[in-house]
Amino acid sequence: MMDAIMHAEVGDDVFGEDPTVQKLEKEVASLLGKEAAVYVPSGTMSNQMALRVHSQPGDEVILEGDAHIRHYEGAAAAGLSGLQLYPVYGDRGILNASQVAAAVRGQHDWDPQTSLVCLENTHNRAGGTVYPLETVRAISDVARENGLAMHLDGARLWNASVASGTSEADFAACFDTISVCFSKGLGAPIGSALVGSEEHMAKARRARKAFGGGMRQVGLIAAAALHALRHHRSDLAKDHDHAQTLADGLAGFGSVSLDPAQVETNIVMFDVTDGRTALEVLSELEAVGVRMVPFGPTRIRATTHRDLASEDISQALIQAEPVLNR
Numbered sequence: 001m002m003d004a005i006m007h008a009e010v011g012d013d014v015f016g017e018d019p020t021v022q023k024l025e026k027e028v029a030s031l032l033g034k035e036a037a038v039y040v041p042s043g044t045m046s047n048q049m050a051l052r053v054h055s056q057p058g059d060e061v062i063l064e065g066d067a068h069i070r071h072y073e074g075a076a077a078a079g080l081s082g083l084q085l086y087p088v089y090g091d092r093g094i095l096n097a098s099q100v101a102a103a104v105r106g107q108h109d110w111d112p113q114t115s116l117v118c119l120e121n122t123h124n125r126a127g128g129t130v131y132p133l134e135t136v137r138a139i140s141d142v143a144r145e146n147g148l149a150m151h152l153d154g155a156r157l158w159n160a161s162v163a164s165g166t167s168e169a170d171f172a173a174c175f176d177t178i179s180v181c182f183s184k185g186l187g188a189p190i191g192s193a194l195v196g197s198e199e200h201m202a203k204a205r206r207a208r209k210a211f212g213g214g215m216r217q218v219g220l221i222a223a224a225a226l227h228a229l230r231h232h233r234s235d236l237a238k239d240h241d242h243a244q245t246l247a248d249g250l251a252g253f254g255s256v257s258l259d260p261a262q263v264e265t266n267i268v269m270f271d272v273t274d275g276r277t278a279l280e281v282l283s284e285l286e287a288v289g290v291r292m293v294p295f296g297p298t299r300i301r302a303t304t305h306r307d308l309a310s311e312d313i314s315q316a317l318i319q320a321e322p323v324l325n326r
C-alpha cells in the first residue's frame with residue numbers, strides 16, 4: 001500500500017483531473033454495478049451527500065433507529081439538509097418490508113413527505129449484522145411502489161458480502177446510492193465513496209463541494225484505497241473468524257453477557273454484568289493493553305481488523321481475563 005501511495009499519479013481532483021481518483025471511482029462503480037462514483041474523505045460525508053441528493057428540506061427519511069446516520073453524524077441530516085428522520089427499530093438492526101411500508105407517510109397537507117429509505121449493512125450498533133438479500137429486495141420493492149429512493153450505508157458492505165456470499169453488486173442493485181468505506185476493514189488510511197447513477201453522482205459532486213469535501217491532489221490517498229479495494233476484500237473472512245474466536249472466549253468470562261452465535265462479521269458486542277460501567281471496564285482493559293469502545297452504559301464493542309493475527313486474539317483474551325472474568 002505504501003508503494004502504491006509513493007507511486008500514485010496525481011492531478012487536481014476539484015477540476016476532475018486526478019487519474020488515480022478516476023481509476024478508483026471507475027473500479028468501485030463497476031464492482032457495484034453502477035455508472036459512477038465520487039471519492040470522499042469519510043463515510044459520514046458520503047451518507048450526507050446521499051441524503052442531500054435524494055431529498056428536499058422538510059422531507060422525511062425512514063431508517064433503522066440505531067442507524068449510524070441517526071446517532072453518529074452530528075445531526076447533519078437536520079443541520080445540512082433540513083431533514084426529519086423517522087426511526088424504525090428492527091430485529092438486531094434488520095428492518096423488514098412491512099415495517100418500512102407502515103412508516104411511509106400519507107399524502108395529506110399535514111403529512112411529512114417521505115422521500116428516502118436508508119438501510120445499513122452491516123449494521124454497526126447492532127453488532128455487525130448482515131441483511132439477507134431477500135429482505136433488502138422486499139424493502140426495495142416497497143420503496144419503489146411508493147416512489148421512494150433507496151440509500152445504503154454500506155460502510156462495511158464488503159463484510160456483509162463476504163459473510164453472506166451475496167455479491168456487493170447484488171446488494172447494490174436494490175439501491176439508488178451506496179456509501180462504501182475503504183478505511184475500515186479494508187485498511188486504507190482515509191476515504192469512502194458514494195456510488196450510483198451519473199445523474200445522482202453529478203448532484204453528489206455539488207454536495208461534496210458545498211460540504212467542504214472537494215480535495216486537490218488526492219490521488220495519494222485514493223491510491224491506498226484502490227490498493228485496498230483490489231487486494232484486501234478477500235482477507236475479511238479472517239477478521240470474521242477472529243471475531244468469532246474472540247466472542248467464544250469472552251462469553252466464558254464471568255462479567256460478560258454475550259451470545260457468540262450472534263456474531264456475524266468483525267464486530268463483537270457485549271454487556272458487562274457485574275455492576276461496573278462500560279467506561280470503568282474499558283479503562284481497566286486499556287491498562288492491560290486491550291482497547292475496545294463504549295456503546296452504552298454497560299455495552300462494549302470490540303472489532304477485529306486485518307493487522308491482527310490469531311495469536312493476537314488469544315493474547316487479548318489472556319490479558320482481558322483478569323478484568324472480565326470476575
Ligand SMILES: Cc1ncc(COP(=O)(O)O)c(C=O)c1O
Nearest residue numbers: 042043044045068120124153155
Ligand atoms: C455504519 C457506518 N456508517 C458510516 C460511518 C462513518 O464513517 P466515517 O468514520 O468515515 O465518517 C461509520 C463509521 O464507523 C459506520 O460504522
